[in-house]
Amino acid sequence: MYAITIPEPGGPEALVWAEVPDPVPGEGEVLVEVVASAVNRADLLQRQGFYNPPPGASPYPGLECSGRISALGPGVSGWSVGDEVCALLSGGGYAEQVVVPAGQLLPVPDGVDLVTAAALPEVTSTVWSNVFMIAHLRPGETLLAHGGSSGIGTMAIQLAKAVGAKVAVTAGSKEKLAFCGELGADVLINYREQDFVEEIERATDGAGADVILDNMGAKYLDRNVRALAVNGRLAIIGMQGGAKGELNIGALLTKRAAVTATSLRARPAAEKASIIAAVREHVWPLIGGGHVRPIVDQTVPMRDAAAAHRVLEESSHIGKVLLTR
Numbered sequence: 001m002y003a004i005t006i007p008e009p010g011g012p013e014a015l016v017w018a019e020v021p022d023p024v025p026g027e028g029e030v031l032v033e034v035v036a037s038a039v040n041r042a043d044l045l046q047r048q049g050f051y052n053p054p055p056g057a058s059p060y061p062g063l064e065c066s067g068r069i070s071a072l073g074p075g076v077s078g079w080s081v082g083d084e085v086c087a088l089l090s091g092g093g094y095a096e097q098v099v100v101p102a103g104q105l106l107p108v109p110d111g112v113d114l115v116t117a118a119a120l121p122e123v124t125s126t127v128w129s130n131v132f133m134i135a136h137l138r139p140g141e142t143l144l145a146h147g148g149s150s151g152i153g154t155m156a157i158q159l160a161k162a163v164g165a166k167v168a169v170t171a172g173s174k175e176k177l178a179f180c181g182e183l184g185a186d187v188l189i190n191y192r193e194q195d196f197v198e199e200i201e202r203a204t205d206g207a208g209a210d211v212i213l214d215n216m217g218a219k220y221l222d223r224n225v226r227a228l229a230v231n232g233r234l235a236i237i238g239m240q241g242g243a244k245g246e247l248n249i250g251a252l253l254t255k256r257a258a259v260t261a262t263s264l265r266a267r268p269a270a271e272k273a274s275i276i277a278a279v280r281e282h283v284w285p286l287i288g289g290g291h292v293r294p295i296v297d298q299t300v301p302m303r304d305a306a307a308a309h310r311v312l313e314e315s316s317h318i319g320k321v322l323l324t325r
Contacts, residue, residue: 001020003092003095004016004017005017005059009048009049009050010049011047012310012313015047015061017303025072026074026099028101030099031072032065032085032098033068033096035325036117037323039312044313046061046091053090054091057089057090058090058098058099060095061094063091066114067084068084069083069105070097084114086117087105088104088106088264093118094302094305094323096325103269104121110287118323120294123155127159129262129278130235131159132282134262135233138165141211142210143160143166144196144213145160145170148171149179151295152237158183159286161184168200187203210229213237214235216238219240219245225248225257228257230256232255234257237262296322297320298311299324305323308322308323
């Protein structure tokens with residue numbers, strides 16, 4: 001088969017479409033013929049040499065895909081050859097074929113085409129596990145989602161609104177904020193022109209955000225804590241603004257607040273399967289019912305993955321960028 005390889009870390013030009021050995025499914029795994037994959041910022045870090053796959057994972061980038069099952073490994077039940085699926089991966093989505101643990105498969109939701117389904121596994125798993133399974137966002141509470149126009153952000157807006165929460169977002173342009181508003185965001189904050197702490201305080205009559213979903217890390221740590229409500233929960237899922245920051249424990253104690261930090265890729269297969277099961281139970285009906293939808297900015301041929309990486313680096317997109325076979 002062919003896959004996007006990374007012979008040497010570097011810029012987008014480091015991505016090389018090359019012939020590689022065919023993968024073989026093992027116990028509890030299936031082989032998926034890939035139709036589409038999606039580009040995530042973790043892929044950019046891997047390309048640069050900063051985010052290696054976990055032990056035993058495919059060396060090729062790509063943390064999600066959609067396609068058709070072409071073979072079943074020993075011990076797999078509940079799936080059949082030919083089933084159209086999308087999948088959460090530890091790597092290998094930028095390829096013609098990929099091996100997937102059966103517990104990380106999802107059926108393509110009603111109303112979503114097979115290519116577009118590639119935009120769903122990573123964002124739904126990330127948002128549901130952090131905002132709902134860990135931070136326990138409840139109806140009537142306020143969620144602040146940084147990077148509201150990203151794949152994660154657009155999914156967070158929709159899921160939070162679907163459960164009856166109020167949603168505030170940050171983004172860097174009027175166009176991106178307008179799109180977030182169309183998805184249902186109630187409070188639109190341009191981080192280039194406004195202080196999100198002040199805007200959240202104003203929008204909540206001084207109460208603060210009950211849950212904050214943060215992709216920035218160190219750069220926003222102090223302000224995120226200040227923006228939290230009493231009993232607030234800060235869920236950190238990225239380090240785009242740095243890895244090391246100073247945490248004001250006194251402010252955290254005063255607010256009886258919590259800070260969590262998670263990554264999805266390196267979790268054990270059993271934990272991923274648990275998240276996937278929860279997504280299938282809670283999120284898939286919302287997608288099938290038309291209440292939540294994947295947001296795709298553009299599709300790029302997989303062999304031209306470098307072009308898709310440049311789009312993410314420019315941050316000119318809204319939602320997801322897909323790679324298609």
